[in-house]
Amino acid sequence: MSRSSLHLGRRTALLLCAVLAAAFAQSATSQQRNASGQSQTVLRATTELVVVDVIVTGKDGAAVADLAQDDFTVLEDGQPQRLSGFRLVRPAVKASAPPRLAPNVVTNAPHFSEATSWNIILLDAINTEFSSRAYAHQMLIKYLESGPAVQPTAVYGLEQRLVLLHDFTTDTKVLAEAITHYSPGGPEHLPTVEAAASPFGRRGSFKAGPRAREVTLNEMLFLADALAGYPGRKNLIWLSEGFPMNLYPDALTGAGGDISEDYSAMVQQIADAMMRAEVAVYPIDAAGVTVNDRFDALTTMQSISERTGGKTFFYRNDLEVGIRTSIDDGSTYYTMDYYPSNRNWNGKFRRIEVKVNRPGVQLQYRRGYYGLSPNDPGREPSGDVAKTFSNALSLTAPPSTGVLFQAAVIAPSDKSQHRYVVAFGIDAHTLAFERQADGKQHASLLCVVWAYPRKGEPIRAEGGTINADFTPEVYAQVLKSYLPVQRPIDLPRGEYTLRLGVLDRSTNLIGTTSTKVVVP
Numbered sequence: 001m002s003r004s005s006l007h008l009g010r011r012t013a014l015l016l017c018a019v020l021a022a023a024f025a026q027s028a029t030s031q032q033r034n035a036s037g038q039s040q041t042v043l044r045a046t047t048e049l050v051v052v053d054v055i056v057t058g059k060d061g062a063a064v065a066d067l068a069q070d071d072f073t074v075l076e077d078g079q080p081q082r083l084s085g086f087r088l089v090r091p092a093v094k095a096s097a098p099p100r101l102a103p104n105v106v107t108n109a110p111h112f113s114e115a116t117s118w119n120i121i122l123l124d125a126i127n128t129e130f131s132s133r134a135y136a137h138q139m140l141i142k143y144l145e146s147g148p149a150v151q152p153t154a155v156y157g158l159e160q161r162l163v164l165l166h167d168f169t170t171d172t173k174v175l176a177e178a179i180t181h182y183s184p185g186g187p188e189h190l191p192t193v194e195a196a197a198s199p200f201g202r203r204g205s206f207k208a209g210p211r212a213r214e215v216t217l218n219e220m221l222f223l224a225d226a227l228a229g230y231p232g233r234k235n236l237i238w239l240s241e242g243f244p245m246n247l248y249p250d251a252l253t254g255a256g257g258d259i260s261e262d263y264s265a266m267v268q269q270i271a272d273a274m275m276r277a278e279v280a281v282y283p284i285d286a287a288g289v290t291v292n293d294r295f296d297a298l299t300t301m302q303s304i305s306e307r308t309g310g311k312t313f314f315y316r317n318d319l320e321v322g323i324r325t326s327i328d329d330g331s332t333y334y335t336m337d338y339y340p341s342n343r344n345w346n347g348k349f350r351r352i353e354v355k356v357n358r359p360g361v362q363l364q365y366r367r368g369y370y371g372l373s374p375n376d377p378g379r380e381p382s383g384d385v386a387k388t389f390s391n392a393l394s395l396t397a398p399p400s401t402g403v404l405f406q407a408a409v410i411a412p413s414d415k416s417q418h419r420y421v422v423a424f425g426i427d428a429h430t431l432a433f434e435r436q437a438d439g440k441q442h443a444s445l446l447c448v449v450w451a452y453p454r455k456g457e458p459i460r461a462e463g464g465t466i467n468a469d470f471t472p473e474v475y476a477q478v479l480k481s482y483l484p485v486q487r488p489i490d491l492p493r494g495e496y497t498l499r500l501g502v503l504d505r506s507t508n509l510i511g512t513t514s515t516k517v518v519v520p
Helices: 010-023 030-036 130-145 172-180 193-197 210-226 264-276 295-308 319-329 385-392 472-480
Strands: 003-006 050-057 072-076 083-089 105-107 117-124 153-158 162-169 233-240 250-254 257-261 279-285 333-338 349-356 362-364 368-370 405-410 420-426 441-453 459-461 465-470 483-489 494-504 510-519
Touching: 050 072, 050 349, 072 083, 072 333, 105 510, 117 130, 130 172, 130 233, 130 319, 153 172, 153 210, 162 172, 162 210, 210 264, 210 385, 233 319, 264 279, 264 295, 264 368, 279 295, 279 319, 385 494, 385 510, 405 494, 405 510, 420 441, 420 494, 420 510, 441 483, 459 483, 465 472
Parallel strands: 003 465, 117 153, 117 233, 233 279
Antiparallel strands: 050 333, 050 362, 072 349, 083 333, 105 405, 153 162, 250 257, 349 368, 405 420, 420 483, 441 459, 441 465, 441 494, 494 510
């Protein structure tokens, strides 16, 4: 793969930023840009901050909202930590409207700047039988059509790949409509003959094949990456009949004797990815009360839920209660942060424990993180990075928010040699810059454009790796505006859907979005 370097002098940086600003001239003002484009978080290049969201509920299950910072003690590997930030987060009265952008400008930045939490409903079709799935969908639609007040909520489907049914909105009627028209295929597994033959059976099999396990692993990791750019707590409401991996090794008999299949590492990988993205998992058993024994599958889902700070709702037929509780549960919480006293970034898991001096309350929070250097990728890549990036650029893939950017499609001109140009404005706060011995800030990234015609294969404009090395002055200027990158692309006459993507080569985090273009 070819490589290019991005060396910007101060004058050149100002010129490119001015060109980019012209491309975005009709879009948001600088104040709107903060809401829709640039991250308000600590710089990824220097952050060592650990953020912990804690839900506190009383015996009646209601949120406890009268605690102060002094009521909490946060420990890391048994050592008390000094909190540098603390606040009670309540549901926003009204989420902000999507930002106004110029007709030729798109962004993958979150559209709800005032949201205090995010709900993601995952309809698991690959691990759920048709009858269970139909019942779960019916209960979900019934709940949404009742018009509850919710934080921004999105709906995804899990089939052979992750499918976005509707992006974040607070309109529950629209979400219900999207679910009503969703008709996924069925799972690849079947119950055992014994379980299907008798209504009185108590032992059944809930084991998906290798393909379902692979899909679930990769797409759950991809979902965590896609949600990484949304600030604050995310609640993943997972409607499924069971997780296709067991925490405990399965003994199989093969030609060479017993073979042990242990999927605990895969389960841990998913839980770790969710914790890093501040996603709490709320599994809801779509099957309700059933004759089949699904202890292993449900136990695995419960383990992921506990590690990430969520709850489980199993062996009950009132699914709407689990749905309502899951959505309400994560809307009021305490968020606290600290700089770890242990400065040895050795990559080992660090256990978080939160205590409160109020008897009789229940706490939910993520159970730890890996002590990686702030400039370390921080995650196991979901398979081959190139394959993951390619999947993120497919037409059916949801937008990814690991790297935030705006982009404008510029019409052909003499300067562009009569080619279309996609001008990226990348939020440098979401890239992993590293100060090196030369005193410059370095980053490595890919910017690509895939143009999908109505028929046929996509036209690709990739251009190879971009190595940025900025002096402190230029780096400060880029942080105040955007990191400008341009990608020219030759497009014959026709209508295209453009998939735009940015990959941070240091962290493997991805940003993607889509736009349309018509070539006359």
